Structures are given as structure tokens and as C-alpha cells.
Amino acid sequence: MRNEVNEIKVSYCEKLGVIDSMPLTDSEQVAKLLYDNWDGNTIGLQETFKVLLLNNANKVKGTYQVSTGGINAALVDVRILFAVILKTLTTHIILAHNHPSGTSRPSENDKEITRKIQKAAELFDVRVLDHLIILPHGDYFSFSDEGLL
Numbered sequence: 001m002r003n004e005v006n007e008i009k010v011s012y013c014e015k016l017g018v019i020d021s022m023p024l025t026d027s028e029q030v031a032k033l034l035y036d037n038w039d040g041n042t043i044g045l046q047e048t049f050k051v052l053l054l055n056n057a058n059k060v061k062g063t064y065q066v067s068t069g070g071i072n073a074a075l076v077d078v079r080i081l082f083a084v085i086l087k088t089l090t091t092h093i094i095l096a097h098n099h100p101s102g103t104s105r106p107s108e109n110d111k112e113i114t115r116k117i118q119k120a121a122e123l124f125d126v127r128v129l130d131h132l133i134i135l136p137h138g139d140y141f142s143f144s145d146e147g148l149l
Helices: 029-038 077-087 108-123
Strands: 048-054 060-068 092-097 125-134 140-142
Touching: 029 048, 029 060, 029 140, 048 077, 060 077, 060 140, 077 092, 077 108, 092 108, 108 125
Parallel strands: 092 125
Antiparallel strands: 048 060, 048 092, 125 140
16 A cells, blocks of 8 residues: 555636736626627527636736536536635635627526526625626626616
């Protein structure tokens, strides 16, 4: 029997200057940023769930694609989501996913995963600022603006 274990390394490499970027201040600004960086070839095809990682000044550290799903759902593994959030020492997050159907209203599953993530975030002192549903033509729904967050 060997007394060796695997070494686990955690890393985060900042390529763009977060300090020099402008803080995000409203859902319209966030929706535009997300839409402009979404894959235009798949936004109307299949659901994708992403997280926008922010520092405590609401400046973007980066974005992470948590999952890619089917036509009307994307499974979110909260453990993977928080592995990324904790690895990047993120203090604020904005959740986002697309609705290929063009329907802006959140489903019950959308509301439930938001509550689940919020509950987990509280344990790590991470603030969930919003959850946006991005539509293929650029419109959006904001949980925060609609009082659901």
C-alpha cells in the first residue's frame, strides 16, 4: 500500500484587467453584454446556462458556461457552479440562460434553480444579483427587475 495522494491544484488566470473595467449597474447593460457574447449560432437552438462572475465592485471577472441542454431545458449542477465561483474568489454573480422559444417568462424550474442557487450562495457569502433570461432576438427577462429575486 502506498502513502501517496493526488495533488489538487486550483487556479484562476486573469487575462483582462478587471480593475480597469466599468462596473455593471443595471439589467439592460448586463443583458447586452451577455447577448453580445452568446453564441449566435445556438441561442435560438438549445438552452445554455451561464454565470457572470463579478467582484465586489460589480466588475466582470469573467463568464462561465455551466451547462448546455436541449430545446427547452439545461441541467444545472450546483456543485460545479460553486466550484467555479469559489475557485475564482467571486463575491457577486449574475445567472443567465436563454430561451430558444423566445418566451420571456421564467418556468417553475427556472424559479426553483434560482432559489436553490441563492440558498447555496448564502452559505458562502456570495450575492446573487440577478438571473436573466436572454431571448434569441436580444430581449430579456430580469428576475431582479420583476421582484423575483
